[in-house]
Amino acid sequence: MIRTIIVDDKILSRIGIQSLIDGKEEVTVCGTFGSAEEALKFLEDVFVDIVITDIEMLDMNGLEFIEVIREKNLAEGIIILSCHEKFSYAQEAISKGTDSYLLKHNVTEESLMQEIKKAYQKNQTRNRKHTAAVADLKKEGELLENGSYVLAVLRAGTGESGTEELEMHLESTMLAHLLEEIVDRHGMGTLFSPYNKEMFIVFQMDAAQNQEETMRRIDENISVILKNMQQYINTELTFGISSEFGKLAEMRTKYQEALDAVSMHFYEKDVRVFWYTEISEEMEPVSFCPDELLEEGGLAKFETQLSLALAKGRFERVKADVLKEQLMQSLNMFIHQVLAGYSFREDFSRKWNGATTLVSAITAAQNAEMLKTSILKVVGCFRAELIEEWEKDDLAETFRYIEKNLPNRITLADLTEISCMSVPSFSKKFKERTGQSLVQYLNDKRIERACSLLKNKNYSLEQVAELTGFSNANYLIRVFKKRTGKTVGEYRKRYGIDEME
Structure with missing residues (x-):
């Protein structure tokens, strides 16, 4: 150009x-x-x-x-x-x-x-000859002097990586040439354009300046760069700014700081400059409630839970790939729990367990807004197919009733009345669907829920038995051992709970 x-x-x-x-x-x-x-x-x-x-x-x-x-x-x-x-x-x-x-x-x-x-x-x-003659001196010797520096990674586009965007809008060599002219001409510092890595600028600062003055100077430099660059590229530029440093040996660390800073563009796509503060590489598990998805307003409630998870990631400055991985695990568990809770047909459940559409949607999202939209689209489709499957499933109401009434006494007569079937017909169809008798199925469901409650030290055995539909704690203990192969005490000890306390 x-x-x-x-x-x-x-x-x-x-x-x-x-x-x-x-x-x-x-x-x-x-x-x-x-x-x-x-x-x-x-x-x-x-x-x-x-x-x-x-x-x-x-x-x-x-x-x-x-x-x-x-x-x-x-x-x-x-x-x-x-x-x-x-x-x-x-x-x-x-x-x-x-x-x-x-x-x-x-x-x-x-x-x-x-x-x-x-x-x-x-x-x-003429410029190429001049650049070749002074490049080594400029990029090494200049920064060996005592002074104060701030490193800024520059990224083009709205995604986590600007490489493809840059190639679409401007040859990288032309971009480097243009940036180098701007940085040199205004005496900002030194541009580095390493192969296969993010381009960055080392701004040279006055060591006598306080932090507020340094930030103002960086803002002025970026304003000049943006004003020049907007003449020639059609994409937004984003900057990640490191903390100040004074030794060349710190550049690698400061480069990573700037990368971490610019990665927060994932959460705030309209912000152009990100200053470094500590980034989290961990995130607590995200919980989505499976019980209400098929209810009226179920998708809206899921959206609220998802929004809270994304807001938490932003507040805690969690890396985008860490957030995505955590959401992937939590949503796969959520889908599994919904399918298991209503005991849908095996072929239908197999289609959605570990769904590749969910993996693709999460992986491809370039920012938090796109991530939310993509997940809602997949879960909305999941819900629509669940409802369609539900409407043609003559045992759907049966499984829904069991899920809602696990703490209560559930009889065969109740279920045959709900399904409008005779006892022999219901028993045969139920066994074909689940591979279990009604008693076995109920015990498995109750033990599954008990396992979740037993992890919480605030629940006594008597309370867990009551909440899961067992007549007393002793019956819970016997069934638990039979179905899991472990005693309740052994299971709780894994989660740091001592039954003697």
Whole structure:
């Protein structure tokens, strides 16, 4: 991409020149200006490749304009478009640093494009030679000096990694070139563009500054960078800022700090700058209640639970991959519990247990908002299919009744009445579905719920027996041992609960 501006005090000339080159062969016109003063003000903030200017203007003539540009290094190439045919004008313009001198009445799209590309190539060659000569000194020696530094990782796009976005909008070499010009020109520090890693800037700070002054200086630097970059790329830029450091040996640590900081963009996609604070690589298990999903408003209640989990991740500054992994585990458990609670057909349950759609949705989400939307879409589909399956399942109401009434006495007569079947017909169908008799199934369900309650030291054995439908604690103990192969005491001891306490 070749960045240009047009400076001419005649509006028709500006429009005509812009129509010849803007958008042609990677040439972009970043601005048109009616005076040299306006153009200089723009160039103070935005570096361009080529300035195309008239030689005679009211406030400052083109020759003076060239001198200021070269003195302050505000652009790389300069092309004069003039009505003056005298050789002395061209000679003076070239002596002051212009790259080309064209007569307006002879200019065509082809000739102007040719001169723009020629000036651009000439300056690119000169810059490459200069960069190769000073790169090692600049990137190593400069930072070996005593001082104060802040490292900023730069990322483009809205995702966890900006690599693909950068390739879509701008060649990485061009981005590095543009950034290096901005950072150098404004004396910010040093740009590093390591292979296959995030690009970063080491801002050089005044060691005498306090933290507030340092933050203000960084904000000013980023503002200048963003103002320049928005001219040439169509994606948002995000910065992760490390804490201050003074030794080169700390750069690796500070680079990781900046990466951790910018990773918080996952939770706040509209924020552009993230300052480092400690990031958590752990997260407590997330709990989703399976009992209400099929009830009216069940999906809305699930959404509330999911929103709380995401808010917790943001508040605790949990890494995105840690949050995703925890949600993956919790949602797989949630789906398993819903399916087990209603004893759906095996083929239906097999479809949703460990569902690849859920894994894909969570893995592909680039930010918390997308993650929430994707999960809700999958769970909404799950719920819709559950309801459809429920409506054509003549035992669905039976399993729902059992789930809701486990603490109470459940009889065969109750279930045959609910299912509108005779006792023989119900018993046969129930055995075919579950592979168990009603008593075995009820005991398994009650032991499953007891296992959950026994992990909580606040429940006594008598309370657990009452909440799970066993007539007394002794009966619970006997059935528990028979179904699990462990005593209640052994099971509770695994969770640090002593029955003697």
